[in-house]
Amino acid sequence: MHLKNDLILRTIKGEKTERTPVWLMRQAGRILPEYRAVRNSLSGFKELVETPELAAEVTIQPVDILGVDAAIIFSDILVIPEAMGLPYEMIEKKGPRFPSTVKTAADLKKLKIAEADDISYTIEAIKITRKELQGRVPLIGFAGAPWTIFAYMVEGSGSKTFSKARAMLYTDPKMAHQLLQMITDSTINYLKGQIAAGADLVQIFDSWAGILPPAHYEEFSLKYISQICDAIPEVPKTVFAKDAYFARKSLGQINCNTIGLDWCMDIKESRQLIGENKTLQGNLDPCVLYADEQAITEAVKAMLDQFGPQRHIANLGHGVYPDTDPGKVKFFVDTVKEYSAAMH
Numbered sequence: 397m398h399l400k401n402d403l404i405l406r407t408i409k410g411e412k413t414e415r416t417p418v419w420l421m422r423q424a425g426r427i428l429p430e431y432r433a434v435r436n437s438l439s440g441f442k443e444l445v446e447t448p449e450l451a452a453e454v455t456i457q458p459v460d461i462l463g464v465d466a467a468i469i470f471s472d473i474l475v476i477p478e479a480m481g482l483p484y485e486m487i488e489k490k491g492p493r494f495p496s497t498v499k500t501a502a503d504l505k506k507l508k509i510a511e512a513d514d515i516s517y518t519i520e521a522i523k524i525t526r527k528e529l530q531g532r533v534p535l536i537g538f539a540g541a542p543w544t545i546f547a548y549m550v551e552g553s554g555s556k557t558f559s560k561a562r563a564m565l566y567t568d569p570k571m572a573h574q575l576l577q578m579i580t581d582s583t584i585n586y587l588k589g590q591i592a593a594g595a596d597l598v599q600i601f602d603s604w605a606g607i608l609p610p611a612h613y614e615e616f617s618l619k620y621i622s623q624i625c626d627a628i629p630e631v632p633k634t635v636f637a638k639d640a641y642f643a644r645k646s647l648g649q650i651n652c653n654t655i656g657l658d659w660c661m662d663i664k665e666s667r668q669l670i671g672e673n674k675t676l677q678g679n680l681d682p683c684v685l686y687a688d689e690q691a692i693t694e695a696v697k698a699m700l701d702q703f704g705p706q707r708h709i710a711n712l713g714h715g716v717y718p719d720t721d722p723g724k725v726k727f728f729v730d731t732v733k734e735y736s737a738a739m740h
């Protein structure tokens with residue numbers, strides 16, 4: 397389908413553009429009252445994820461309301477473990493929980509490699525979204541990085557330390573690699589399904605990258621992210637490895653197009669480490685959006701000046717926080733558009 401706004405795709409190729417594209421991680425859900433309204437009409441988060449028409453509706457809301465330059469499909473990274481045979485629950489105000497976790501070889505044996513068809517609700521949601529967007533903006537597909545998915549499958553929930561998951565890397569590295577490979581194969585199947593359904597680009601979220609020592613990061617995370625990137629030549633790929641400042645040089649060498657930066661990563665230093673051939677995405681501190689408009693304007697300008705006019709997709713350094721005023725988010729989007737247009 398012809399895209400009326402392909403700023404992100406041109407920026408990823410390194411082309412000169414009329415302004416910097418902008419979207420927000422976790423823009424679908426979390427902040428909009430319009431999302432809450434849809435969500436409250438259902439039994440909970442999972443029902444929304446599994447109802448394609450409504451998932452498509454909340455995917456498009458931020459495009460209509462905030463004016464972002466891309467939609468990201470409404471789903472969750474945890475649909476992969478579920479499709480492999482390890483279901484999750486989403487506990488209101490607390491987050492995800494796995495009633496059973498992977499502890500032993502017997503637990504591993506019960507799992508399978510997921511096919512895209514096992515997550516047909518999200519594949520269907522992508523088809524509907526794509527149709528309803530009518531080419532207004534590109535649609536981003538996504539998955540969790542194998543290490544981050546592994547962390548939830550072994551730990552069973554969120555955690556400050558993920559000590560059960562990290563322990564397995566020392567106590568049974570062979571089993572850890574087996575599980576990581578199964579997650580990787582499942583993720584490749586799933587992302588290929590998303591692309592066939594109409595995703596224009598994909599992002600891999602390695603939310604728990606930063607808790608691994610650098611050598612473990614290379615062995616247990618980057619290796620598998622790299623496999624995924626190599627297996628998906630069809631569309632541009634973004635890798636966001638939160639807190640993995642130590643891995644920026646290696647990330648610059650894998651087969652992806654864009655690297656996401658969190659707000660603690662120095663922009664110029666990141667550009668030096670990653671090199672000139674990748675597009676960078678990020679990286680405003682999500683807390684800037686609690687400040688007044690003048691402070692937001694100054695922070696946006698400082699960010700845009702440091703990234704420069706090319707090979708930059710403006711975003712926050714992590715997902716937008718749930719209690720952020722949507723008006724401030726809109727102001728952020730508008731400010732990026734206005735100031736970057738002047739800069740170009």
Ligand SMILES: Cc1c2[nH]c(c1CCC(=O)O)Cc1[nH]c(c(CCC(=O)O)c1C)Cc1[nH]c(c(CCC(=O)O)c1C)Cc1[nH]c(c(C)c1CCC(=O)O)C2
Nearest residue numbers: 421422423424425426441469470471472473491601603715
């Ligand atoms: C670690 C992780 C998860 N999910 C995700 C990550 C990686 C990104 C990151 O680091 O923030 C990714 C994700 N989750 C969701 C999306 C939708 C698309 C988007 O707007 O980006 C995406 C891309 C919806 C969601 N996923 C979740 C919600 C909130 C559920 C609700 O109350 O409606 C949404 C909109 C629930 C979720 N899902 C997860 C957690 C820890 C939680 C609870 C805390 C929270 O994020 O609100 C796992």
